[in-house]
Amino acid sequence: MAGDLTDPRTPILHIAERTQWEASRDSGRPYEVSTRGRTLAEEGFIHASRDEDQVRGVRRAFYADLDDLVLLVIDPAGLDVRHEPVGDDVFPHIYGPIPPEAVIEVRALPENR
Template sequence: MASDLRDTRAPIFHIAERAQWEAVRDAGRPYEVSTRGRTLAEEGFIHASRDEDQVSKVRRAFYADLDDLVLLVIDPARLDVRHESVGDDVFPHIYGPIPPEAVIEVRALPENR
């Protein structure tokens, strides 16, 4: 099932705290935050979403109390991305850090409600 949803050309998305993203971007270092409060080293991969519907669900579930967030739009062709089952859905997981050049766009997320 996971391979049916995989389109290596389609961008994937990662919710990031603005300050964390800007710090690594400004330093020219790879981004290594897996999810809120967990690093790539701790989790083993970086959580991502395949579309904006998944982004909305993840945001409500894990980031609802934060308002200074950005959405990283990522070129998966530059990374080791595996689409894996999580419950009844399939999410892209990034195995390794995200180099700044793999981020093709950074979008501000609207304020949480």
């Protein structure tokens, strides 16, 4: 899945700790975890990836020692998504919480131990 930055309907991806995602989903509350150890309130946005290549890099850099992770596939419609430079690349950032209904698929990460 290669994210097309010109098409606002292209799903975006977010690595989540399974327990945090399931707590949000089960309560019906929006998901508000930005990245490992940081909330939306602390970071100002939720980190995401436009494709699985970016997911692999983020996984290696920030989540390599965790194994109970899931990949949220998110429909960006209705969300404030901004594609912003990070180093030499561009990543989608979600400015606001993710309603559970915006998550169209939840995948296990194949790199989980």
